[in-house]
Amino acid sequence: MKQISLMVVCAALAAMVVVAASSAQADDEKERTRVILVGDSMVWELGRAMEPLMEEAGYDFKHRHKTSDSIRSYAANNRMRDDLRKYKPDVVMISLGANEALIPRPDSLIKPIKKIVGQVGDKPCYWIGPPMWTQDTGVVKLLEEHSGPCKFYNSSPLELKRRKDGYHPNKEGSKVWAEAFLAWMKDNPPAAAAAE
Numbered sequence: 001m002k003q004i005s006l007m008v009v010c011a012a013l014a015a016m017v018v019v020a021a022s023s024a025q026a027d028d029e030k031e032r033t034r035v036i037l038v039g040d041s042m043v044w045e046l047g048r049a050m051e052p053l054m055e056e057a058g059y060d061f062k063h064r065h066k067t068s069d070s071i072r073s074y075a076a077n078n079r080m081r082d083d084l085r086k087y088k089p090d091v092v093m094i095s096l097g098a099n100e101a102l103i104p105r106p107d108s109l110i111k112p113i114k115k116i117v118g119q120v121g122d123k124p125c126y127w128i129g130p131p132m133w134t135q136d137t138g139v140v141k142l143l144e145e146h147s148g149p150c151k152f153y154n155s156s157p158l159e160l161k162r163r164k165d166g167y168h169p170n171k172e173g174s175k176v177w178a179e180a181f182l183a184w185m186k187d188n189p190p191a192a193a194a195a196e
Contacts (some may be wrong), residue, residue, distance in 0.1 A: 036087045037063040038079070039095035040070070042130060045174035046095065053182060062087050070099045075112035080119035091124050091190065094150065097139050098130035098167070106139045113146045124190035125150035131177055132156040133167050151190045153181055 035054060037047050047063025054061035064083060066074075074080065074096055084092075094116065100109060117125070127147035129140050132155070144152045158180055160173030169177055 032058060032060040033091065034060045034087065034089045035062070035091045035093065036083060036089040037061070037093040037095065037128075038074075038083050039065055039128075040098055041065055041067040042098050042168060043095050045169055045171060046128075046177055049171070049174040049178035050182070053178065062089075068099060069096065071096045071109050071112045071116065072100070075115040078119070080116050084119070084121070084123075089123065091126075092120050092150075093126045093128060094120075094147075095128040095130070097143055101130055101132060101136040101139045102134075103137060103139070106137055106142045109139065109142060110146050113143065117147055117150055120150065126153060126185070126190050127151070128153045128181060129155045131158055131160055131169055131173075133162065151188050153184055153188075155181070 037043055037050065043063055043065035047065065051061055051063065064087075066079075080092075080094075083089075096116075097109075100106070103109075117127075127143060127150045129143050129152060130136075132140065136156075140154060140156050144154060155177060158177060160169040160176055162168060162173055163170045
């Protein structure tokens with residue numbers, strides 16, 4: 001896959017959020033668009049791969065992960081509200097679902113998915129689906145159907161190099177994942193979620 005250019009990142013993020021220039025700013029310096037990526041342990045390497053692309057393009061990018069985090073636990077602990085309060089992002093990216101990808105009844109995730117998305121409020125958002133290493137039980141399809149109005153990115157078709165555990169993309173795989181998502185994002189500006 002061709003390496004994504006900083007121009008593509010700039011264009012993608014510019015399409016996501018329109019930042020009005022404040023007439024009160026005498027020096028015409030604009031505040032950087034703040035983007036946060038939150039999720040499970042898959043986010044650690046993905047965030048590290050995305051960070052230089054975002055930062056070099058002039059965006060304030062943060063990523064926060066919790067090992068073994070799940071859709072249910074993230075929703076139950078109201079971590080989205082905590083993350084929004086702490087980081088004050090303009091754009092939200094979520095990557096959860098890998099730790100529940102093989103559960104027998106994925107429909108039990110609908111309510112927590114909707115709770116997380118509802119807490120995003122009116123901010124533009126994306127839900128980046130888990131990069132599946134095997135056939136899931138329907139979680140990816142469920143996320144696609146119920147994570148709206150966040151735009152859903154299906155990571156499953158990507159062929160990614162993995163760590164020795166066979167699940168987590170390694171550094172190289174995460175770079176491919178980040179570049180694929182950012183290239184897709186260019187043509188898919190996010191919608192704003194409805195306030196909870």
